[in-house]
Amino acid sequence: MSKERKNMYISILTLVVIVACLSIAYAALGATISVKFGKVTQKPLTWDIGFQDGTVAGEAFGTSSTGRSCGNAAVTKDSVTISTTTLSKPDDRCVYALVVENFGGIVARLGSITPVTPNGVACDFSVESKMVCGNLTYKLAQDVDGKIALDDSQIVGINQTKTVYLVVSYTGVDVSSVPINQSRAGFVLNFVHA
């Protein structure tokens, strides 16, 4: 073999060895990290919305120093019952803060409000959340003053609460020499899937 060819073969061999070593060195530069989950359980969605139960005291407003009393509200998850309430003159009112809570996993929306008139009393309905029955007005509102009516755009998110104010007020201008009783007035709130 000629000297030149011998040198060429040695050079090529050397080059091959060098490249192989570089490849081996590069291939070693890697690290693998594995993340593995055990059992993951997803519970089914539940529909569960209602009042926070308990006893809610009525908050009294007005100028009467006597003759006005706000009965307590007994609240269960799906009903509110207010005991006897007395209003004696215009501007007297009783306000009850009722908390609706979404206990479930689905966002809820107030779908409709249905007023229930007192027994044997004719009432006017300008909006579904307000009922004017003679000198008394029954209202569902978003604020304690009763100025912002509750409407069917109300959303209650998952694990969220919404406070609804039940307001009964003496809005008439007439006064009476005898008591006027109204019984079983109320509202039905229907919540639906948002």
Next chain:
Amino acid sequence: MNKDRKVMYVSLLSLVVAVVGVSMAYAALSTSLKIKFGTVTQSSFNWDIKLNSGIVAGVSSGTGTTVCGNATVTDSSATIDSIKLSKPGDKCTYPLEVQNKGDIDANLTSITATSPDGVACNRMEEGKLVCGNVVYSLANDSAGTSLLTSREQKVERINGVSNFYLVVSYEVLPNVSNEEVTHIGAGFTLVYGQD
């Protein structure tokens, strides 16, 4: 020899002598400086990428019924115990740390997701696996909003660290399952290489 030729020969000789003289003088104006190394050693590099091992407690958020099993972390793996998600918004988050104890900067080169056994999942983004209402994510933040991306998680050499979060969450998606769903075997494989 005639006079002209004699002069020419003398001139040539003089020229040669002059050139030689200059060469010799030039040769005398050179000094060789020698530099010689003693032993030069190239140390072998050290490549060492690993997780910060130990037991990592899952951080639960959402409802009070969320159950986040612990993560058992070794140098090269993290295994998570059972998780229970009750409502949309429930989430378990695991903070993990990658350490570079070697001499070479490293970077995340690929992320491979493994779907739970028998479950069809969507993988629209590299560090996120959507399996029905359960979403598995690798993220730069605990909220799981900034997903981990290959080539964007450098871990500097010599004690550099990089943190990331493993997040499992119950999401509300257009198709909601009203049945209990169980996943087994979901996971991710992260490969780190030279940066």
